[in-house]
Amino acid sequence: MGRKARLRTKSVFGKILCGIVYIVLFLPIAVVVVNSFNATTSKPYLTWKGFTFDWYFKLFDNTSLLTAFGNTMIIALVTTILATIIGTLGAIGMYKYKFKGKSVIDGLLYIPVVIPEIVMGISLLTVFAKVSIPRGMLTLIIAHVTFCVPYVIFNVRARLSGYDISIEEASMDLGANRFRTFWEVTLPVLKPGITAGALLAFTLSIDDVIISYFVNGNTMTYPLQVMASIKSGVAPDVNALSSLILVGTIIFVILTQGNLFKKKMS
Amino acid sequence: MISMTKKRFREKTLPAAIMVGPVTLWLILLVAVPLIYILVMSFCSIDEFYNVTFHFTVDNYKHLADASYIKIYVQSLVIALLTTVICILVAYPFTYIIARTKSRFKSLLYMLVIIPFWTNSLIRIYGWKSFLGTSGWLNSVLMKLHIISQPLDLLFKQGTTVFGMVYCLFPFMVLPLYTAIGKLDSTLLEASSDLGAKGWKTFLTVVLPLTASGIFSGCIMVFIPCLGYFFVSNILGGGNSDVIGNLIERQFKSGNNWPLGAALSIILIVITLVLVKLYQKTGGDMDSLGV
The missing domain is CATH 1.20.5 (Single alpha-helices involved in coiled-coils or other helix-helix interfaces)
Known part of the structure; x- marks a missing residue:
């Protein structure tokens, strides 16, 4: 040849x-998208019984599913805001200042990233049980912030590696105070890293199954609702909601990163 | 003197504390303390009402050596190893092609790997269950085409669990490989072939060593989670292919023996520590695990 x-x-x-x-x-x-149009009404909802849009309407009568989805969105939003603030401040602080125990914090940061999620889940559960924090929305948010913060820090840090601190000094020499410098000089430079970190935090939070499974108490999130219904067969309205979420995310990405699909990245 | 310390406090200590304080507190209270507490709990006992009592015992660790548990550890490690190897074998050539293509759809090809992961992992695993089940699409099509007369029993096998794990963890192999292969300098490949190296030789002596870091990161990101992903083996393996995660989940949910569950998680923590140390020894960069 x-x-x-x-x-x-x-x-x-x-x-x-x-x-x-x-x-x-x-x-x-x-499979999920096609099954969301399946006219079957008997468990486990797998045999094809013809095409229907019904599930997309019935979805809005399923209050437990909608509540779970609402919880997921609230948790993801609050988690993203908290993790982004804590993570961004932490990343900048760790870059600018030298202090005792810095390497310890650095080491702790990698734990949520490498350790199996189930270990994170049960360790948080045992501590919440020990200090008697009622499990629910609050513990879900605390747990989600815990595994999201490192990802925010890594993203901001990646951006910081080319950051020249002297522009902050220049800003202060020109009369801006510390806060104004932070707001008008530091943050804009780091914005791409912060946005990437925030988006990642949001995605990780929405998708989390394992850690939420241990710390949720009676509060259901969308993935947990799915998990609970898997044994008896996932009803097509869950498939309908999943399809809507997928379409929503794709539209969001095309709107915000439309250039990804047009321009060639190097 | 006093004003000097004051100035130092205002310009360095205070801003440093405001910035690093929250993350430090958070990591200590919600990462370090819980893990230490798990270690403590693994030496605790339970009373007749399944409440954890702080009564020192090593019984939980003796339990870990039960033959039925050892079988699951081995099974779990085999599943994780197979998953990792399959991920490398599929992801490497795949990523090599999409990372080095000159097509104008290059970024789209990359996005197409990410997009499926915006649909919840449970939903997608359930999608596989409906696809592979006896009344699923695959069997229906094969029977309609008269290729098979009886539906194939594809679910609840170890192989199905491995398949599900590969499916869930595939992007964690692709992403670090994509970064490593993207950094490859084409001129090095040309130089190698100009100097007379055949395709395979160039691959083994130039390409592979230069992208090894990506493979190592990918292995860490695939192998370790695999030991804990209890829901994949629950849904696709139907209890025939438990991983260590299933054992822990049972102790914390239905079994209600938290100290034993804690001792089981110590196994996962030790495996993680050993593998991460190995990874660092081979020159692995911790930051490339996170992004």
Whole structure:
């Protein structure tokens, strides 16, 4: 076989591999979307009984599902705000100042990232039980902030690595006070890192199953509601909500990062 | 002198405390303390009402050596190892192609790996369950086409759990590989082939060593979570392919023996520590695990 022919087989093989990977990645989502139009009304809701839009209307009568979804959004929003503030301040502080025990904080930061989520979940559960904090919204938010903060810090830190502190001194020499300098000089420079960290925190919070599973008490989140219904078969209205969420996120990304799809990234 | 300390306090100590204080407190109270408490609890006992009592015992650790548990540890490690190997074998060539393509859809190809993960992981695993089940799509199609006469029993096997794990953790292998392969300098590959190295030789002596860091990060990000993902084996494995996470979950939910659950989590903590130390020994950068 000549070099050219070999290259061609290689490229065909590569295309087939990529094709299979993308099909496998999207297949279960296709199942979810198609099943959201399934007219079946009997458990486990798998046999195809014809096409219907009904589930998209019935969805709005399912109060427990909607409440769970609302909880997920509230938790994700509060978590994102708290984790972004704590993480951004922490990242800047750790970059600018030297102090005792800095390496300890640095080490602690990696724990939520590498340790299996179940260990985080049960360790938080035992402490919440010990100090008798009622489990629910509050403990969910505390737990979510705990695993989101490191990701915010890593993102802000990545941005800080090229940051020249002398522009802050310049700003203060020109008469701006510490707060104005922080607000008008430091933050704008770090904005891409902060946004990336916040988005990641939001995504991680919405998607979390394992840690929430241990600290939720009686409060249901959307993933936990799904988990509870899996044994008896997930009703098509859950599929309908999932499809709506997917469409929502795709629209959000196209609106905010539309250039991703047009421009070629280097 | 006094004004000097005051000035130092105002210009350094106070802002440093305001900025680093919250994160420090948070990490100590909600990461360090809970983990230490788990260690303490693993030496505690329970009373007849399943309440944790602070009565020192090593019984929980003796329990860890039960034959039925050891079987699950081995099974769990095998599942994690298979998952990691399959992830490398599929993700490496795949990522190599999408990270080095000159197509104008390059960023779209990358986004298409991320987008599926905006749908909740449980929903997607459930999607697989409905696809693979005896009355699922796959069996229906194969039976309609008369390729099979009886539905294939694909669920509740160890292989199905491994498949689910690979599916869930695949992007954690792709992302670090994408960064590592993206940094590859094409001129090095050209130099290697100009000097007469064949394709395979260039791969083994140039490409692989330069992208090894990505493989190592990916391994950490795939292998460790795999030991804890109890919901994947619950849904797809139907109790036939438990991982260590399932054992812990049972003690904290239905079994209600928290000290034993705590001792079981110490196993996961030790495995994590050992692997992370190994990773650092091989020159792994901790920051590349997080982003």
